[in-house]
Amino acid sequence: MKTETTIQGLSASLSPARSARKIIGFVPTMGNLHEGHLNLVREAKKLCDVVVVSIFVNPIQFGPNEDFDSYPRTLERDSHLLADVGCDIIFAPSVEQMYGNKPRLTNISVSDITNDLCGLQRPGHFDGVAVVVTKLFNIVQPNYAFFGQKDYQQLAVIRQFVRDLNIPLEVIGVPITRAEDGLALSSRNGYLSAEHRAIAPTIYQSLNAAEKQLHSGVSLAEVLENMKQKLTQAGFIVDYVEARTPELQKIEAFDQDVVLFVAAKLGTTRLIDNLQVKHTA
Numbered sequence: 409m410k411t412e413t414t415i416q417g418l419s420a421s422l423s424p425a426r427s428a429r430k431i432i433g434f435v436p437t438m439g440n441l442h443e444g445h446l447n448l449v450r451e452a453k454k455l456c457d458v459v460v461v462s463i464f465v466n467p468i469q470f471g472p473n474e475d476f477d478s479y480p481r482t483l484e485r486d487s488h489l490l491a492d493v494g495c496d497i498i499f500a501p502s503v504e505q506m507y508g509n510k511p512r513l514t515n516i517s518v519s520d521i522t523n524d525l526c527g528l529q530r531p532g533h534f535d536g537v538a539v540v541v542t543k544l545f546n547i548v549q550p551n552y553a554f555f556g557q558k559d560y561q562q563l564a565v566i567r568q569f570v571r572d573l574n575i576p577l578e579v580i581g582v583p584i585t586r587a588e589d590g591l592a593l594s595s596r597n598g599y600l601s602a603e604h605r606a607i608a609p610t611i612y613q614s615l616n617a618a619e620k621q622l623h624s625g626v627s628l629a630e631v632l633e634n635m636k637q638k639l640t641q642a643g644f645i646v647d648y649v650e651a652r653t654p655e656l657q658k659i660e661a662f663d664q665d666v667v668l669f670v671a672a673k674l675g676t677t678r679l680i681d682n683l684q685v686k687h688t689a
Contacts (some may be wrong), residue, residue, distance in 0.1 A: 409491045411498040415547050418499050422458070422548070430457035434550035434577075436541060439463040439500075440480040441489050444585035444593040448554040449493045451582050460548050461490055462499040464506060469536030480598065499548065506543060516542055518565045518572075521656040525561050525669055526680065529647050534565050541566055542575070550577055558584045558592045560667060560682045564656050584681070586612065592681045604674040610642040611670050615683040618668055622685055628662045639672050647671035647678070654684065662687060 412418040425432060433456030435448045445461075452459045463486055470476035483500055490498060516538035521527075527534055545553065555563045567579050585593045590612035591605075600608060614635045621631045628651055635649045650669045653659050659666055664687050671680045 409487070409495055409498065411487065411500060413500055413502065414505055415501065418460070418497065418547065421497050422460070425458045426549075431552070432456060432548065432550040433459045434544070434548045434553045435459065435461045435495075436544050436553070436555075437461060437463055438465045438479065438595065439486050440482050440595040440598070441486045442585075442593045442595060442597075444556050444558065446489060446493045447585050448556060448582050449490065449495055451580065452552065452554050453494050455552055455580075456550075458496045459494065460497045460499055460550065461495045462501075462544055462548070464499075464501055464540070464544075466506075466536060466540040467503060468507075468512075468539060469533050471530055471533065474530075475596075480595065499544075506540070512539075515539060516569060516573075518568050521561070521564055521568060525648060525650060525652075525656075526671060527561070529671065534562070537562055538565060538569055542569065542573070545570075545575055545577060552578050552580055554580045554582055556584060557581045558594065558681065560669070561656065590616075592679075594679065596677055596679070599677040600674060604643075604677065607642055607644075607674060608679060610639060610644070611672065611679060611681045612683075614638045615668055615670065615681060619683060619685045622662045622666070623688070628660065628666070631662075632668075635668075635670065639670070644672035644674055647673065 410421050412421055433452035435452055437445050449459055463483060465479050467476055487498060515535055517535045518538055522534040557563060563581050570579055589609040591609045618631045618635050632649050632651060636646050639646050648671050651659050651666050654665055654667055666685050667682055669682045
């Protein structure tokens with residue numbers, strides 16, 4: 409496994425694979441890896457000859473009061489984990505390598521589906537994601553790119569601009585990886601105190617309870633209200649509990665497939681999760 413820190417170095421490392429027309433898979437990450445990231449690499453290995461994983465904490469997707477400076481940088485540990493699951497190349501550029509020394513005058517903004525959910529709570533976040541992921545796509549030029557469905561809105565945004573901008577790759581969504589107690593794995597789970605970590609699985613429990621209520625005929629509005637109450641009583645500060653179609657359009661009744669979304673804080677740690685619920689006639 410190679411580690412490249414420059415765009416030129418990565419291009420040189422990928423040149424033999426391109427010449428041999430091998431299939432290149434790409435997993436973008438911000439490092440501090442967990443089993444969810446490793447599952448993305450495992451899925452990439454099934455489809456691709458060469459797998460590139462980027463490790464880059466992207467400054468332009470963090471808000472002014474968010475955790476950019478304190479976000480864990482664990483490259484040595486991450487490298488060992490990636491070697492164990494068969495990653496071929498790590499791309500770990502500096503901020504200067506990614507953005508240069510001159511002001512960035514170009515933005516990529518996806519409208520409509522970024523207006524609410526996490527887009528409302530984190531203004532500018534998805535623009536930052538769209539810019540860095542587009543840059544990484546241009547640098548790596550993969551055939552496939554792999555993203556976790558925990559960040560469902562992010563996945564929808566990436567699919568949208570890939571389609572809108574005719575970026576020649578296929579985006580693969582990989583199901584959420586969960587701890588044994590149901591908590592969706594996240595690099596930010598490490599911020600939770602022991603007390604909060606014990607409470608955190610309530611999010612997934614509330615999603616499962618909501619699915620059962622929907623299938624038993626409880627109205628969508630009542631189900632969402634029940635979720636808010638359950639989370640608040642458990643000690644969460646709820647950012648939002650929402651329902652959308654799989655394409656992220658608003659939905660008033662459970663008359664088609666629906667995705668339930670939760671974002672809530674325990675202490676200073678913001679957790680997100682979602683559950684896709686099938687409508688059966």
